[in-house]
Amino acid sequence: MKRINVVGTSATGKSTFSRALAEKLGLHYIELDNLFWLDDWQECPDEIFFARIEAEIAKAKNGYVIDGNYTRAIPVKWSEIDTVIWLDLPFPVNLYRSVKRAISRAKSKQDLWPDSNNQESLWRMFGRDSIVWWMIKTHKKNREKYLQMMNAPEYQHIQWIRLESPTAVDAFLEQLDSYVFDV
DSSP states (O other), X not given: OEEEEEEOSTTSOHHHHHHHHHHHHTOEEEEHHHHHEEGGGEEOOHHHHHHHHHHHHHHOSSEEEEEOOOGGGHHHHTSSOOEEEEEOOXXXXXXXXXXXXXHHHHHHOOOSSTTOOOOOOHHHXXXXXXXXXXXXXXXXXXXXXXXXXHHOGGGTXXXXXXXXXXXXXXXXXXXXXXXXXXX
């Protein structure tokens, strides 16, 4: 049974990659943003958020792919994890993708997650709570954090896969049938 967490800075394509990975491997897909964000951009209290993660993991009889960072949830989401796939794309790629995605989402006015009424807006895109601004602030910090975690003794039981370009991400999914996970 595979238990995977896909991590990376905002706009790396975690959700798209995670959905494709879960589908190819026949695993349950868990989107942390959907579990965390309540209506009107309200944050879920940790105890409820952690319970939601545990409930989703319990549904996964054949394994799962968790999509998202949420460092504070590591004790819950990594309690049985065996693989972390880190989408570590270059800053210019992330910046371009985050702006493009924010504009597209603001135009479409679609709810971002099935269980919320949260939508992007042009006002939100350029405000303090902007996903673009968040990506700019966290890109370097995330890289440093995940480099430390990859080398931390407490996470040496986890197989780390670091994909550093859009080409590497696409190639990984295309070659997944021949890829052997360490278990």
